[in-house]
Amino acid sequence: MERLLQSVKIAINEKVYVKDPESSDLGKRIIEKSILMIDEMGFEAFTFKKLGHEIGSNESSIYRYFENKHKLLVYLTSWYWGWVEYQLVFSTNSISDVDEKLKRAIEIISKPVEEDSHFLHINEVVLKRIVVNESSKSFLTKEVDIENKDGYFVIYKRMVTRLSEMINAVNPDYLYPTSLASTILEGVQHQNFLKDHFHSLTDCVANEDPGQFFVDLAFKTLKSH
């Protein structure tokens, strides 16, 4: 996996950006600092002007990479899911036992993030926090149908599909594999959010990932008779 990832680039739909931020130093600084700033001040308070100031660049230069901050958020969350997808695929494709495979998949999705040295300008730990706290805003918009048609969310959708297929392999008679998959994927983010802000609304305690809850949920549901 180490070797393979060395030459890997997470491919993001070209419609999301004006100019590929991976293609230049400035682009990488935009990604690097925007992650840190969105995490620190929240997506609403974050602006391209502030980002420009932070990276010692100009607002107008950032607009040459992203049309607006919404598309930057779509880019960041897509990148995150692309990155998780790699881990998911590499960690599960050698597993032939369908139960073990699904279990592993849910664990990969739930487990705390560790920094990945292959993408130096991206802090995956911080990016995960953005996904937990802000990523819903990338699709809870009036433009969601157009953007979906334009492929803005393909990576996330592929993740749900992969999980759904694994669920189906465990129990082909189960009636709601896709709903269970999307519930788990969204639920993991939500439980992580609750853990940090509404601890009375979750059984996952701090510094514990919601993996056990969802593994238990999935297998009890699928193995019920």
Add this chain to the structure above:
Amino acid sequence: MERLLQSVKIAINEKVYVKDPESSDLGKRIIEKSILMIDEMGFEAFTFKKLGHEIGSNESSIYRYFENKHKLLVYLTSWYWGWVEYQLVFSTNSISDVDEKLKRAIEIISKPVEEDSHFLHINEVVLKRIVVNESSKSFLTKEVDIENKDGYFVIYKRMVTRLSEMINAVNPDYLYPTSLASTILEGVQHQNFLKDHFHSLTDCVANEDPGQFFVDLAFKTLKSH
């Protein structure tokens, strides 16, 4: 239930508003039209200026009821959950069988909304769409911890607690009653969203509520042995 609701007012935390919108005609028009406008144009495009124009009033007058549109959204979602809570309590408190009670509760939470003639200025069908499409934005903010401390989300939290207690009654040995409750409550909204915008990510088809999926999920999880 008809009789009881006639004199009922959904009580919202006073910190959420400057002046109680239920206390005047203008206040009620603010609520009535804001629901329709947020649904139509989305929360981002919605402004107090546009609302003022729509209700034939002035922007500055609206500020006398709500400090900003974020608090109006908190008000609207709180009202919705307060309204659902009433239905939940009245529909389940006479049920002694714990299984039947939980099943009924999940159905109440999931079932399509019908207009309630007791609150003439509130279109509950439209309000439910706002909850599905926008309500996450009411807590996905940097101010969530302060607002939570100030009791902005008590009604929603009480809903999760109620559901959690019902889950616990069905199976006291189950380890994650609160996480299951919060997953169901959030999951219902998410499945409804997917049904409208990402039908490939759900097994709930249009015009069908996600109730069956969640009832099945809850009971298979709790009755597993």
Add this chain to the structure above:
DNA sequence: TAAATTATGATAGTAACACTATTATATTTG
């Protein structure tokens, strides 16, 4: 009923945001 209080409306103003356009200046490439 007049006076006082309160609610609403109208207008104006400010700082920040979300851009767009233009021009200047580096930097890279042919």
Add this chain to the structure above:
DNA sequence: CAAATATAATAGTGTTACTATCATAATTTA
């Protein structure tokens, strides 16, 4: 070296999210 490209700097526009002030209408109370 010239040409092309990338970035920086500046300015400008319309909108948002308010705040402040004053006028007027409606309601309450003395």
